[in-house]
Amino acid sequence: MELTxxxxxxxxxxxxxxxxxxxxxKIKGVDxxxxxxxxxxxxxxxxxxxxxxxxxxTKGLGSGMKPEVGRTSAKESYKQIEESLKGSDIIxxxxxxxxxTGSGATPIISEITKKLGIxxxxxxxxxxxxxxxxRKRIALxxxxxxxxxxxTLVVIPNDKLIEPKLSVEDAFLKCDDFLKEAVESxxxxxxxxxxxxxxxxxxxxxxxxxxxxxxxxxxSQGKDRAVKATEIALYSPVTKISLExxxxxxxxxxxxxxxxxxxxxKKIAELLKRKSSPNIKIIFGTSFDEKLLKDEIRVTVIxxxxxxx
Numbered sequence: 001m002e003l004t005x006x007x008x009x010x011x012x013x014x015x016x017x018x019x020x021x022x023x024x025x026k027i028k029g030v031d032x033x034x035x036x037x038x039x040x041x042x043x044x045x046x047x048x049x050x051x052x053x054x055x056x057x058t059k060g061l062g063s064g065m066k067p068e069v070g071r072t073s074a075k076e077s078y079k080q081i082e083e084s085l086k087g088s089d090i091i092x093x094x095x096x097x098x099x100x101t102g103s104g105a106t107p108i109i110s111e112i113t114k115k116l117g118i119x120x121x122x123x124x125x126x127x128x129x130x131x132x133x134x135r136k137r138i139a140l141x142x143x144x145x146x147x148x149x150x151x152t153l154v155v156i157p158n159d160k161l162i163e164p165k166l167s168v169e170d171a172f173l174k175c176d177d178f179l180k181e182a183v184e185s186x187x188x189x190x191x192x193x194x195x196x197x198x199x200x201x202x203x204x205x206x207x208x209x210x211x212x213x214x215x216x217x218x219x220s221q222g223k224d225r226a227v228k229a230t231e232i233a234l235y236s237p238v239t240k241i242s243l244e245x246x247x248x249x250x251x252x253x254x255x256x257x258x259x260x261x262x263x264x265x266k267k268i269a270e271l272l273k274r275k276s277s278p279n280i281k282i283i284f285g286t287s288f289d290e291k292l293l294k295d296e297i298r299v300t301v302i303x304x305x306x307x308x309x
Contacts, residue, residue, distance in 0.1 A: 007088040014096025021180040029191035038062035053077035063100025070104020090119045097139035098127035110149035120150040128158045152210040189252040206248040210304030226264035229299040243276035250302045256292030
């Protein structure tokens, strides 16, 4: 069976940080690409592929928090970007919106993936409220443009990640980590190997023109682990899944010992149906993960709505 070709593209500073962390976590079955205008920042990254855009526009000095510079840089390097994306089955675009390269270049890169007919999932953060109204306006304007060009969207408002006593530096690090977790969770479902594998056509059916994606990950052990892990996944404080308007659900159950029971799969599916609708389309798979404890399972739930919030 031909492997699904997955590429994660980190755009700008925050997006490149996400890709850098994915590289260090040794994520499997995924090509990692960093795109940035800032030559110095790009040099420090460990992505499989690094693409500096806008050489004439920025002289390698970054976009200076100006989205128009990020946009011009992406247009200048349009052909190189297109070449770097060709041949992919699914692309994850990830960026922190509100700055120059992420906000300016991402709409152009989205345009390229649409032109190439590649299934595209966008995973973006919105600025903290303390970063000011201007950054928020830039982020929302960029998001409006991106929505029209990609299939599915995960939007993470940074404010939801704030905890009391968290320093500014740690708050930004938490955002980077959450972006990494979002990309990893969804790509793991696609690349998982197990007894019941999800076919790429199943993935496409849920994600193509899927609108907004809600995702959650839960782990549990012992009695009723399937239900407990699913409930943890559904009630993630950041991407709390609302299943009322859902038009498709995809879930994967990973275990540390290949002993997921059919009755556990049934319980998860029944729980998801109760919280959505009896006629909802549900696709599932199982996989083995040696990092999990012997009797531990991890449930990843991905739900799509027709709306792009």
